Amino acid sequence: MIRYTGKRFLISLxxxxxxxxxxxxxxxxxxxxxxxxxxxxxxxxxxxxxxYGLDQPVSAQYxxxxxxxLHGDLGISYMNPGESVTEVIARALPAxxxxxxxxxxxxxxxxxxxxxxxxxxxxxxxxxxxxxGTIFGAGIPNFVIALLLALVFGVQWKxxxxxxxxxxxxxxxxxxxxxxxxxxxxxxxxxxxxxQELQKEYVVLxxxxxxxxxxxxxxxxxxxxxxxxxxxxxxxxxFLLTGSFVVESIFTIPGLGREFVNSIANRDYTLxxxxxxxxxxxxxxxNLAVDLLCAWMDPRIRKSYLKDV
Amino acid sequence: xxxxxxNAGKKWIAAVMAAxxxxxxxxxxxxxxxxxxxxRKERNSITVAxxxxxxxxxxxxxxxxxxxxxSVSALxxxxxxxxxxxxxxxxxxxxxxxxxxxxxxxxxxxxAAWSDGTPVTSADFLNTMTRALDPKSGSGYANYLFPIRNxxxxxxxxxxxxxxxxxxxDDYTLIFYLEKPCVYFLDxxxxxxxxxxxxxxAKETGSGWDTDPKTSVSNGPFYLxxxxxxxxxxxxxxxxxxxxxxxxxxxITYRFFDSQEAMLYAYESGEADAATGLPSxxxxxxxxxxxxEITETIATRYIYPxxxxxxxxxxxxxxxxxxxxxxxxxxxxxGGDTEPTVNFIAAYMKDKTTGNYFIQEAEPPFQENVKEAQxxxxxxxxxxxxxxxxxxxxxxxxxxxxxxxxVLQEQLKKNLNIEIKLNAQELQVxxxxxxxxxxxxxxxxxxxxxxxxxxxxxxxLSNSTYNCSGIQDAQYDALVAASDTETDPAKRAExxxxxxxxxxxxxxxxxxxxSMKSCNLIRPKLEGITQIAATGALEYRYAKWAD
Numbered sequence: 137m138i139r140y141t142g143k144r145f146l147i148s149l150x151x152x153x154x155x156x157x158x159x160x161x162x163x164x165x166x167x168x169x170x171x172x173x174x175x176x177x178x179x180x181x182x183x184x185x186x187x188y189g190l191d192q193p194v195s196a197q198y199x200x201x202x203x204x205x206l207h208g209d210l211g212i213s214y215m216n217p218g219e220s221v222t223e224v225i226a227r228a229l230p231a232x233x234x235x236x237x238x239x240x241x242x243x244x245x246x247x248x249x250x251x252x253x254x255x256x257x258x259x260x261x262x263x264x265x266x267x268x269g270t271i272f273g274a275g276i277p278n279f280v281i282a283l284l285l286a287l288v289f290g291v292q293w294k295x296x297x298x299x300x301x302x303x304x305x306x307x308x309x310x311x312x313x314x315x316x317x318x319x320x321x322x323x324x325x326x327x328x329x330x331x332q333e334l335q336k337e338y339v340v341l342x343x344x345x346x347x348x349x350x351x352x353x354x355x356x357x358x359x360x361x362x363x364x365x366x367x368x369x370x371x372x373x374x375f376l377l378t379g380s381f382v383v384e385s386i387f388t389i390p391g392l393g394r395e396f397v398n399s400i401a402n403r404d405y406t407l408x409x410x411x412x413x414x415x416x417x418x419x420x421x422x423n424l425a426v427d428l429l430c431a432w433m434d435p436r437i438r439k440s441y442l443k444d445v
Numbered sequence: 446x447x448x449x450x451x452n453a454g455k456k457w458i459a460a461v462m463a464a465x466x467x468x469x470x471x472x473x474x475x476x477x478x479x480x481x482x483x484x485r486k487e488r489n490s491i492t493v494a495x496x497x498x499x500x501x502x503x504x505x506x507x508x509x510x511x512x513x514x515x516s517v518s519a520l521x522x523x524x525x526x527x528x529x530x531x532x533x534x535x536x537x538x539x540x541x542x543x544x545x546x547x548x549x550x551x552x553x554x555x556x557a558a559w560s561d562g563t564p565v566t567s568a569d570f571l572n573t574m575t576r577a578l579d580p581k582s583g584s585g586y587a588n589y590l591f592p593i594r595n596x597x598x599x600x601x602x603x604x605x606x607x608x609x610x611x612x613x614x615d616d617y618t619l620i621f622y623l624e625k626p627c628v629y630f631l632d633x634x635x636x637x638x639x640x641x642x643x644x645x646x647a648k649e650t651g652s653g654w655d656t657d658p659k660t661s662v663s664n665g666p667f668y669l670x671x672x673x674x675x676x677x678x679x680x681x682x683x684x685x686x687x688x689x690x691x692x693x694x695x696x697i698t699y700r701f702f703d704s705q706e707a708m709l710y711a712y713e714s715g716e717a718d719a720a721t722g723l724p725s726x727x728x729x730x731x732x733x734x735x736x737x738e739i740t741e742t743i744a745t746r747y748i749y750p751x752x753x754x755x756x757x758x759x760x761x762x763x764x765x766x767x768x769x770x771x772x773x774x775x776x777x778x779x780g781g782d783t784e785p786t787v788n789f790i791a792a793y794m795k796d797k798t799t800g801n802y803f804i805q806e807a808e809p810p811f812q813e814n815v816k817e818a819q820x821x822x823x824x825x826x827x828x829x830x831x832x833x834x835x836x837x838x839x840x841x842x843x844x845x846x847x848x849x850x851x852v853l854q855e856q857l858k859k860n861l862n863i864e865i866k867l868n869a870q871e872l873q874v875x876x877x878x879x880x881x882x883x884x885x886x887x888x889x890x891x892x893x894x895x896x897x898x899x900x901x902x903x904x905x906l907s908n909s910t911y912n913c914s915g916i917q918d919a920q921y922d923a924l925v926a927a928s929d930t931e932t933d934p935a936k937r938a939e940x941x942x943x944x945x946x947x948x949x950x951x952x953x954x955x956x957x958x959x960s961m962k963s964c965n966l967i968r969p970k971l972e973g974i975t976q977i978a979a980t981g982a983l984e985y986r987y988a989k990w991a992d
Binding site: 184187216218403 | 507873
């Protein structure tokens with residue numbers, strides 16, 4: 137296990153380094169400059185690029201960046217020199233995280249319940265309604281749902297706020313938009329596995345014993361059918377942390393996604409790098425943790441892995 | 446299918462209903478429409494929807510939209526001009542200038558105070574200039590200090606900052622010594638680099654003093670009370686302000702948005718009392734309603750033809766393209782916030798000495814004429830467009846520019862039988878390709894920095910950094926240089942008209958398309974919002990709720 141852990145850890149470290157390197161050279165490849173905004177004159181632009189070392193060869197800039205990074209210094213945001221990249225991440229993370237966690241919870245709970253309802257209900261209209269719901273939920277991109285919700289609940293009915301995260305009501309629309317897709321996926325998954333479980337012998341036995349269907353569903357089928365859903369929860373959580381870019385822009389939520397989009401548009405190199413590294417480390421870290429957990433639970437995995445590598 | 450109990454279906458319906466009730470309950474709490482505006486009215490406060498939060502609030506720092514939003518309500522420049530071209534004295538109460546416009550002396554208001562109660566002194570003005578002339582500051586406006594003696598040398602590191610041609614003989618006198626006469630110097634004073642920053646706190650650019658309400662003091666009607674990056678900033682009335690009696694509001698909150706649609710939603714849902722720079726579709730949406738306020742923006746959209754590209758170095762070809770366009774149709778297709786123009790200088794820029802629009806004081810530089818355009822193209826060797834190479838038109842991927850590009854393509858095909866290839870680029874890419882001169886035809890937009898035609902004319906000078914199409918015209922340079930030092934307003938205006946006519950109507954260095962308007966929504970009960978003459982932006986310092 138120690139050998140396995142060591143190897144996986146090294147490979148993760150290598151992935152992070154690769155990510156940083158590729159991201160660094162790609163951002164410098166983009167045309168444009170962080171200081172190039174509307175009316176800035178050419179001489180001022182050149183002087184500033186010199187000041188920040190952007191006139192140096194990219195390889196030299198890379199060495200400097202990596203040296204600072206190893207000292208834990210992600211640099212300052214070019215667009216707002218008063219703020220360090222670490223501060224930007226610390227400021228934006230809570231908004232993204234709270235929305236993401238809420239959306240995961242909503243999608244797991246609603247998806248599980250709807251999926252079971254679809255599997256067990258005898259009413260055709262209930263099944264059809266949920267089926268269409270999942271088709272829409274999985275098929276319509278979340279920014280379209282976000283715009284629709286903002287239009288209907290915010291602009292037409294004026295029921296819910298569409299700007300920022302000031303009170304708990306502000307969370308409703310963004311969380312709904314973010315949860316739509318994972319809810320649809322969980323619903324389908326749950327319905328599918330429930331139906332599979334129903335064919336199994338233990339269900340038949342329970343029925344023969346005379347247990348009511350309600351009890352079979354809630355005490356036996358539920359637990360077994362939920363395992364694939366749990367497997368999906370990992371990638372879903374990572375998706376919600378990184379995938380809320382557009383929804384954050386629509387509802388003007390000061391989260392990581394909005395920072396990311398703006399930093400790219402502004403060519404704020406240090407901020408692009410900082411956010412890429414942060415999100416990369418989160419995703420790679422989650423995968424590492426899941427792998428280690430699986431290997432710990434199932435020795436076959438780590439054995440086959442060590443053989444392959 | 447199996448059945449979970451008899452009433453399972455009904456229970457589910459009940460659960461879904463319960464969820465809706467929750468939303469409806471949320472509705473009650475979140476009810477924001479008129480209640481929001483009413484509530485703000487009672488507190489004597491307003492919320493303004495502002496474009497995205499970018500840049501610092503330090504006048505000597507790297508500034509963008511946030512500073513522009515903040516400064517109109519929080520900072521007093523030395524003086525500015527009102528809509529009629531009259532001087533509006535703010536931090537200064539008078540000024541003198543020597544005969545050849547090279548020494549400008551300003552007398553500051555002795556009663557002016559920062560929001561922490563300390564007096565505003567001449568050293569505070571010098572503080573901003575000294576810091577802005579250090580390239581580390583990241584000030585994009587530093588070049589506007591270059592008319593001051595030694596400023597450019599200091600910026601380039603060739604001189605010490607102490608050698609700047611600015612004197613502060615006492616706390617309330619500020620003297621500028623210029624390199625050469627500058628008749629539009631007063632217009633420059635509204636720029637950030639000429640705005641004061643309190644020497645007590647603003648010691649270092651980028652230290653964060655500007656966004657911390659404890660140290661971010663202001664000398665204008667409002668001061669920064671709270672700043673939440675990317676979300677909002679709240680400004681409160683500055684009771685130490687010399688003109689505090691004229692200020693009615695107690696509080697202004699600026700909320701930051703990334704998209705025009707989000708701003709529109711915020712206005713419609715009652716979360717903002719004013720939203721500016723909205724998409725032109727708002728015009729039809731709000732037609733006939735009091736909320737709609739169309740304002741003139743001091744900006745021109747035009748095309749740069751690259752003079753180093755065959756066949757654009759031939760003036761006949763440039764002229765043919767310019768004459769063949771139908772700007773009226775173009776604007777109809779692009780939107781109601783555009784107005785056709787054949788001038789380079791923004792159509793809504795005023796001549797301060799006469800009070801009229803500057804461009805209307807002279808004949809238009811040229812007139813559209815498809816027949817003549819076809820003739821010119823034939824003379825240049827391309828009868829009916831035959832043999833004319835396919836030119837590429839670079840433009841940023843904004844909706845307005847994409848629409849424009851398509852209309853241009855169609856009109857040139859129809860009127861001259863020439864093809865242009867459309868090349869949509871991300872804004873940053875468009876900027877840098879233009880700067881590098883990598884284009885045949887390139888879309889350009891210029892919003893005035895200050896209220897003088899020089900802000901436009903200077904761009905086409907042979908040595909200008911904005912001259913990216915290879916213009917080298919000694920005659921033009923001489924005309925602009927002459928206008929620069931001419932102290933008689935009428936003679937100066939004539940020189941500038943001549944320069945524009947030469948550039949746009951004879952040499953066709955630029956192909957003007959349209960001037961811009963801004964589409965705004967403002968609660969009808971909100972009064973006293975004025976427009977800044979130099980840029981056309983809205984100013985809320987004297988706004989108030991009507992009874």
